[in-house]
Amino acid sequence: MSQKPDYYEVLGVAREASMDDIRRAYKREALKHHPDRNQGNPQAEVQFKVVNEAYTVLQDEQKRQVYDRFGHAGLEGGGPGFDGGGAGDVFAHMQDLFTEMFSGGGFGFGGAGGQRQRRGADLRVQARISLRDAAFGCKKEVAVHAPARCGDCGGTGASAGTRPETCPQCRGAGHVSNARGFVMFTTPCARCQGQGQVIKSACKSCQGHGVVQKARRVSVTFPAGIDAGQRLRVQGQGMPGPHGTEPGDLFVELDIEENPRFERDGVDLVTRVNVTFSDAALGAEIEVASLEDDEKKVKVSLPPGTQPGSVVTVKGQGVPRLDGRGRGSLAVVVQVDVPTVLTERARQLLEELDREIRRDSSDTNKRAAGGGK
Numbered sequence: 001m002s003q004k005p006d007y008y009e010v011l012g013v014a015r016e017a018s019m020d021d022i023r024r025a026y027k028r029e030a031l032k033h034h035p036d037r038n039q040g041n042p043q044a045e046v047q048f049k050v051v052n053e054a055y056t057v058l059q060d061e062q063k064r065q066v067y068d069r070f071g072h073a074g075l076e077g078g079g080p081g082f083d084g085g086g087a088g089d090v091f092a093h094m095q096d097l098f099t100e101m102f103s104g105g106g107f108g109f110g111g112a113g114g115q116r117q118r119r120g121a122d123l124r125v126q127a128r129i130s131l132r133d134a135a136f137g138c139k140k141e142v143a144v145h146a147p148a149r150c151g152d153c154g155g156t157g158a159s160a161g162t163r164p165e166t167c168p169q170c171r172g173a174g175h176v177s178n179a180r181g182f183v184m185f186t187t188p189c190a191r192c193q194g195q196g197q198v199i200k201s202a203c204k205s206c207q208g209h210g211v212v213q214k215a216r217r218v219s220v221t222f223p224a225g226i227d228a229g230q231r232l233r234v235q236g237q238g239m240p241g242p243h244g245t246e247p248g249d250l251f252v253e254l255d256i257e258e259n260p261r262f263e264r265d266g267v268d269l270v271t272r273v274n275v276t277f278s279d280a281a282l283g284a285e286i287e288v289a290s291l292e293d294d295e296k297k298v299k300v301s302l303p304p305g306t307q308p309g310s311v312v313t314v315k316g317q318g319v320p321r322l323d324g325r326g327r328g329s330l331a332v333v334v335q336v337d338v339p340t341v342l343t344e345r346a347r348q349l350l351e352e353l354d355r356e357i358r359r360d361s362s363d364t365n366k367r368a369a370g371g372g373k
Contacts, residue, residue, distance in 0.1 A: 004072045007054035015068070019059065026055040120239035120248040127252050129222060131259040132291055135319040137224035142252055144218055147211040149240040149247075153203035157210040162201045167192035211240055220252050225267070225322035228256040262291050267319045267328030272335055273300070280306040280336045288332055290317070300332050308336040 008015050011025040029051045031037070038044030057063045057075065067075060127142050149155040158164050166172040170189035174196040177186045188194035202208030218237050226232075231253050238248025256264070263270040273288050283304035287297040298317050306312075311331050318328025342350070 005050065005054075007058055007067065010050055010054040011058065022055070022058050026051065026059070030055075119246040120241035122248040122251060123238040124251045124253060126255055127220065127222075128255040128257060130257050131262060131264060133222060134226050134228075134254070134256050135224065135264075135291060137222055137226075137320075139219060139221045141217040142220050142250075143215065144237070144250065145215045146213070147239060148214040148216060150203060150206035150210055150212050152205040153210065155210040155240055156199075157203055157206060157208040158199050159201040159203050162199075164197035164199050167196055167198050170196065172196040218250060222254070223322065224320045224324075226254060227264070227266075227322075228254055230254050259291075261289055264319060265331075267321055268331060269318045269328065270331045270333065272333045274335045274337050275302065275306070276337055277339075280308070280334065288330075298330060302334065306334055306336075308334065310334045 008017070011022060011029055013021050013025045017025070030048065033044045033048040033051060035045045035048060057067050063075065123144065123146050125142055125144055127140070129138065129140065133140070150157070152160065156164055167174075167189060169191035170176050174189055174192065174194045175186050176189050189196075192198050199208050203210075206212045218234060220232060220234055222232065231251050234250040234252065236247050237250035240247045261271055269291060271288055273286065275284070275286060279286065279302060281304065283306070284302045286300050286302060288300055290296040290298050298314055300312055300314060302312065311333055314330040314332065316327050317330035320327045339346070
């Protein structure tokens with residue numbers, strides 16, 4: 001009885017999975033277990049081969065039908081309709097996949113002398129800006145620490161005055177094919193590691209890789225109204241592409257610093273203001289700070305009888321909307337100050353006020369009880 005694992009379980013798909021599902025699952029598992037990403041882990045290399053073997057069978061409709069009917073025994077025993085190709089020809093099918101998956105990572109399997117190579121990989125960094133800058137927009141430089149195209153060789157990997165040459169073994173194809181009977185086996189070229197090119201004299205700065213680790217700064221424009229967790233895309237500032245091809249993009253994820261005076265709620269701002277008892281009781285025109293400018297003040301009208309914790313809303317003084325259609329509101333939370341130290345005169349006045357308030361309240365209650373007489 002075969003001890004090989006179930007191919008559907010290897011890729012993590014159902015037996016009725018479509019070809020697109022199988023292809024996506026293969027890309028995911030191949031990337032996860034690729035030896036270049038798991039150096040020194042022999043188990044990952046074994047699993048990588050199993051993933052390739054499973055994909056070789058399931059991506060071929062004829063082989064898949066045989067496997068579904070007879071299992072591994074049908075494949076190993078040359079069951080009906082099986083062509084005996086085995087797992088060795090997997091590279092012929094996965095060349096396009098690996099070109100797509102590892103175009104910017106330097107994993108090899110480039111193929112076709114660079115004809116199929118894609119742009120470089122994308123990069124992601126996090127930027128932290130102030131609430132004011134996020135609300136009203138700004139332009140800032142973001143630090144990026146990542147591989148960059150080697151300036152000495154222009155990304156070719158070859159020393160000054162030389163260039164990469166077409167691989168004489170695969171003639172630039174990046175892979176070699178060998179016929180065994182009626183079956184054609186295709187594998188990456190061992191001479192050029194699937195790149196289609198060889199470098200006889202490597203650049204000393206990048207050791208032939210074409211990229212060097214470098215710290216750089218990228219200018220990023222943050223639009224007015226952007227919020228925490230949102231992401232900006234800066235084209236062409238990602239990883240350099242292989243052999244001088246187009247670089248990837250830089251994605252900047254935004255974080256916003258806490259502000260001591262304002263809290264943000266979408267496009268609205270919340271601030272707190274302390275007022276005196278007399279202003280709250282009698283009503284008043286007060287001024288509160290503006291997020292837009294430290295020197296600018298926003299006028300707020302407190303109605304008579306304003307209670308502690310009341311919220312007064314000022315429209316049009318919040319955060320600009322990202323689409324440019326106006327601004328949110330400023331919510332002013334009123335906090336009433338209670339004096340902790342009183343002069344003798346202030347105490348007498350408050351006691352007199354208290355008696356007046358109590359007498360007025362008592363009269364009001366009596367009139368309410370007497371039906372308004």
